Amino acid sequence: MLRLWDPFDDLMRFESWFTPPFFGFEGVNRAPAVEVRGGDDEYVVHAELPGVKPEDVEVELQGNLLTIKGERRTEKSSSNGYERRYGAFSRTFLLPKDVKLDEVTAELENGVLTVHLPKSEEARTRRIEVKSRAAELPAGGKSEAQARAAAAAE
Secondary structure, X not given: OOOOOOHHHHHHHHHHHHOOOOOOOOOOOOOOOEEEEEOOOEEEEEXXXXXXXXXXXXXXXXXXXXXXXXXXXXXXXXXXXXOOOOEEEEEEEEOOOOEOHHHOEEEEEOOEEEEEEEEOHHHXXXXXXXXXXXXXXXXXXXXXXXXXXXXXXX
């Protein structure tokens, strides 16, 4: 089929030089934005994964390494420009030794992956009651040792 030359076709091809993959942005490993918090009973990792489906995310434990990886798939589009980032991503964390590895859970909801890392019983924060010895003193306000020292000095 014979096609007429359209100068705008050349312009569109020129514009494509400044969009992926010409500049090498496509296929680059993009680490998701992550927030890690530690509480009394567990550590919690929140990773921002907008537009990613649960089947496109892998959460792996290898020894004390936690890896979040996956792929943000490209939507089919007829436009020549990209605003969103697509491609593979990966992020690895070194976990503290006090994590119960067999109880780690992960869930993806509203574009945020949440990984719960429970702490072992030994590592959990415990409150220690602080006692006052003044409450245990006899009515005179002196401990037995203080009373003996005062009697010996007389």
